[in-house]
Amino acid sequence: MESLTAPLSAAFSAIFPRSPRMALDKEGDALLDKEAEAIKSEFRVEGMTCGACVKSIEDGLRSQPGIYSIQVALLAERAVVEYDPVLWTDDKIAEVCPVLVHMTPLTVFQEISDMGFDATVIPAAATSTLALRVFGMTCGSCVATIEKQVAALPGVLSIAVSLPTERAQIEYNRALVNPREIVECVEDCGFDAVLADDNDATQMQSLTKTKEIQEWRRRFWTSFSFAVPVFFIGMVAMHIPFLMPIVGYRLCTGIYLGDLLVFLLTIPVQFWIARKFYHNAWKAVKHGSATMDVLVMLGTTSAFIYSFLAMFFAMFNSNPDFRPAVFFDTSTMLITFVSLGRYLENLAKGKTSAALTDLMALAPSMATIYTDAPACTVEKKIATELVQVGDTVKIVPGDKIPADGTLLKGTSTVDESAVTGEPVPALKQVGDSVIGGTVNGLGTFDMLVTRAGKDTALAQIVKLVEEAQTSKAPIQAFADKVAGYFVPTIILLALVTFLVWLIISHLINPESLPKLFTAPGETKLAVCLKLCISVVVVACPCALGLSTPTAIMVGTGVGAQNGILIKGGRALEASKDVRVVVLDKTGTVTEGKLTLVDLVWCGDDSDSLEGLAADGQTTKRDVLSMVSVAEARSEHPLARAIAHYGKETLGPHAEPTIESFESVTGLGVKARMTLSSNVGRTIYVGSAAFISDSPLPSKLVQFTDRETSKGRTVVYASVGKLPILAVSMSDIPKPSSYAS
Numbered sequence: 001m002e003s004l005t006a007p008l009s010a011a012f013s014a015i016f017p018r019s020p021r022m023a024l025d026k027e028g029d030a031l032l033d034k035e036a037e038a039i040k041s042e043f044r045v046e047g048m049t050c051g052a053c054v055k056s057i058e059d060g061l062r063s064q065p066g067i068y069s070i071q072v073a074l075l076a077e078r079a080v081v082e083y084d085p086v087l088w089t090d091d092k093i094a095e096v097c098p099v100l101v102h103m104t105p106l107t108v109f110q111e112i113s114d115m116g117f118d119a120t121v122i123p124a125a126a127t128s129t130l131a132l133r134v135f136g137m138t139c140g141s142c143v144a145t146i147e148k149q150v151a152a153l154p155g156v157l158s159i160a161v162s163l164p165t166e167r168a169q170i171e172y173n174r175a176l177v178n179p180r181e182i183v184e185c186v187e188d189c190g191f192d193a194v195l196a197d198d199n200d201a202t203q204m205q206s207l208t209k210t211k212e213i214q215e216w217r218r219r220f221w222t223s224f225s226f227a228v229p230v231f232f233i234g235m236v237a238m239h240i241p242f243l244m245p246i247v248g249y250r251l252c253t254g255i256y257l258g259d260l261l262v263f264l265l266t267i268p269v270q271f272w273i274a275r276k277f278y279h280n281a282w283k284a285v286k287h288g289s290a291t292m293d294v295l296v297m298l299g300t301t302s303a304f305i306y307s308f309l310a311m312f313f314a315m316f317n318s319n320p321d322f323r324p325a326v327f328f329d330t331s332t333m334l335i336t337f338v339s340l341g342r343y344l345e346n347l348a349k350g351k352t353s354a355a356l357t358d359l360m361a362l363a364p365s366m367a368t369i370y371t372d373a374p375a376c377t378v379e380k381k382i383a384t385e386l387v388q389v390g391d392t393v394k395i396v397p398g399d400k401i402p403a404d405g406t407l408l409k410g411t412s413t414v415d416e417s418a419v420t421g422e423p424v425p426a427l428k429q430v431g432d433s434v435i436g437g438t439v440n441g442l443g444t445f446d447m448l449v450t451r452a453g454k455d456t457a458l459a460q461i462v463k464l465v466e467e468a469q470t471s472k473a474p475i476q477a478f479a480d481k482v483a484g485y486f487v488p489t490i491i492l493l494a495l496v497t498f499l500v501w502l503i504i505s506h507l508i509n510p511e512s513l514p515k516l517f518t519a520p521g522e523t524k525l526a527v528c529l530k531l532c533i534s535v536v537v538v539a540c541p542c543a544l545g546l547s548t549p550t551a552i553m554v555g556t557g558v559g560a561q562n563g564i565l566i567k568g569g570r571a572l573e574a575s576k577d578v579r580v581v582v583l584d585k586t587g588t589v590t591e592g593k594l595t596l597v598d599l600v601w602c603g604d605d606s607d608s609l610e611g612l613a614a615d616g617q618t619t620k621r622d623v624l625s626m627v628s629v630a631e632a633r634s635e636h637p638l639a640r641a642i643a644h645y646g647k648e649t650l651g652p653h654a655e656p657t658i659e660s661f662e663s664v665t666g667l668g669v670k671a672r673m674t675l676s677s678n679v680g681r682t683i684y685v686g687s688a689a690f691i692s693d694s695p696l697p698s699k700l701v702q703f704t705d706r707e708t709s710k711g712r713t714v715v716y717a718s719v720g721k722l723p724i725l726a727v728s729m730s731d732i733p734k735p736s737s738y739a740s
Contacts, residue, residue: 043119046212154177158171168186213347233261263307265332302529362437376392387452388453390448392448396440407430408430411428412445414435490535498528516530597712627725633661633663638713642729657674712728715728
């Protein structure tokens with residue numbers, strides 16, 4: 001392998017001599033001098049299947065001058081490269097000279113692509129790429145007008161407009177210009193422009209492995225359609241009496257109909273369906289590394305070539321009835337099973353990123369802004385991506401909040417459970433902060449956007465989870481290193497197996513050999529080759545390379561779904577030594593929904609619901625019924641818990657009729673009801689200040705102190721402003737929390 005890369009390394013060394021400052025540490029990463037300025041870029045790398053692929057990329061780039069460090073994440077398909085900008089650039093239009101005869105800056109992503117993987121640059125935080133659909137263009141003049149006007153905007157780095165596809169790709173500096181200004185500029189030119197949303201769609205597609213899943217599913221079913229008849233003809237038909245004469249029909253010396261059919265059916269599988277394996281295997285070998293694709297192609301190609309040669313030489317055999325031993329089915333079945341494995345692998349990879357895709361999906365698609373702030377009379381609906389800092393946004397009941405901001409007008413409750421894990425909606429008043437991606441309750445308010453786009457809290461959480469999933473645990477680095485040596489070791493063992501059995505088969509008595517060697521139609525060379533191929537095809541480093549990153553992605557993903565952000569594999573690996581965990585919120589170890597756990601009545605201490613309440617006129621049953629019916633009208637989680645308790649406790653009964661209902665945000669609900677006895681009552685349910693104009697009775701105060709000391713939430717009820725009842729609610733722990 002080294003002989004393949006020696007000329008390339010020598011050429012690099014001659015043209016780009018290694019800088020004295022590039023001393024390497026134990027891991028092979030360059031130790032930077034403090035004065036040296038390096039650039040760190042992130043790349044999306046597709047096509048990796050195992051730890052050997054990771055090691056191939058890391059070793060391939062580490063060996064190049066100007067590469068200071070490289071970290072590759074298998075499941076996340078990310079690579080972070082720190083490099084010298086004098087020798088390397090991540091610019092997509094930079095040229096790479098394969099024979100290195102010019103001092104042209106090299107592209108990192110091109111170098112990765114040359115290794116057999118698809119690499120694309122992920123834009124840095126300071127720059128972004130905007131994809132637009134532009135409607136109304138009719139000629140090249142329209143394209144030139146858009147490009148000229150948009151390029152003139154400060155902060156626009158590049159623009160490319162395509163007339164046939166009606167698309168525009170703009171690269172810009174987020175600190176100087178925002179997407180809405182670019183869209184408005186296009187519209188001012190007389191064209192309609194909407195976001196193509198390519199970036200988020202590409203990221204979501206990358207996370208869910210949509211493209212890879214579709215590709216490998218297609219490859220599997222295509223190869224399967226060939227593998228079934230190959231297996232049937234080669235292994236089954238010969239044992240069916242009425243098919244034996246057909247598959248055993250001799251066309252000429254050494255050539256039988258069944259063998260010929262199997263050969264013809266194997267050709268498209270070996271050289272069409274498996275062409276991706278050949279392509280990747282050649283790229284890997286060319287760069288002096290051996291991946292799973294190399295093993296697959298060695299095994300299948302050896303089986304195919306041997307079978308073909310066996311048929312070819314059989315035509316010249318002196319025995320006209322001689323039938324060669326072929327195993328084309330080994331080639332087709334192996335490619336089919338490997339394709340199935342790749343399909344299932346990508347399916348599993350997509351599911352491990354479910355937590356991240358769920359977080360990304362929290363952001364709404366549209367937002368309503370005021371175009372005449374601060375007057376706030378003219379509204380306009382725009383895409384969430386076009387919301388910018390300083391906008392005044394209108395939020396109505398049930399809306400998802402499009403960005404982080406501060407309330408300017410109105411009050412409401414906001415469900416922040418998806419972001420913070422808190423099950424109880426938070427009361428928001430003027431001056432309070434709101435988080436993008438959370439859900440508004442029943443109130444309407446105006447907010448001033450303080451952080452938008454990739455700067456919101458939700459975007460930062462997504463970034464944190466993504467970084468955690470791309471980071472390597474120390475044990476993973478070791479697994480990748482072992483996987484890198486695994487493939488060459490397997491190839492060596494296969495060759496040793498072949499040579500040892502070949503020698504043994506010629507030295508000892510044939511009767512002492514395993515029955516495998518004495519099977520009809522088998523030769524010693526064929527059996528030894530089969531044993532050699534068996535060693536190759538049964539060995540797979542994927543489990544070794546995938547186990548640790550899969551554990552990290554699943555662990556961080558499940559953690560994010562349960563409100564725990566785990567920052568990387570190192571933290572996850574260190575958790576085995578953790579003995580005490582301190583949690584600052586509910587929803588993580590609790591069910592995430594409130595349950596009524598206790599209640600106290602004013603006046604009568606008995607548990608009977610038939611007794612009179614504190615007003616001396618209404619029974620406890622009627623009070624609980626009114627409270628339950630009133631709370632059933634509210635969407636608040638506290639109200640739902642009380643309504644559920646009332647329904648469970650009272651069972652089927654004649655419910656009071658509601659004449660009027662009012663919900664006061666942040667305080668409670670008020671309802672005028674008529675009981676079954678035609679007696680009218682006004683019920684208040686909510687905070688202490690809301691249900692009574694006077695201080696609470698001492699009994700309710702003592703109950704409140706006791707319950708709040710346990711971390712429970714207390715809600716009060718009164719009839720006509722006379723305190724009657726207090727209930728406490730708690731978010732109970734999950735059953736799994738007790739076990740842990």
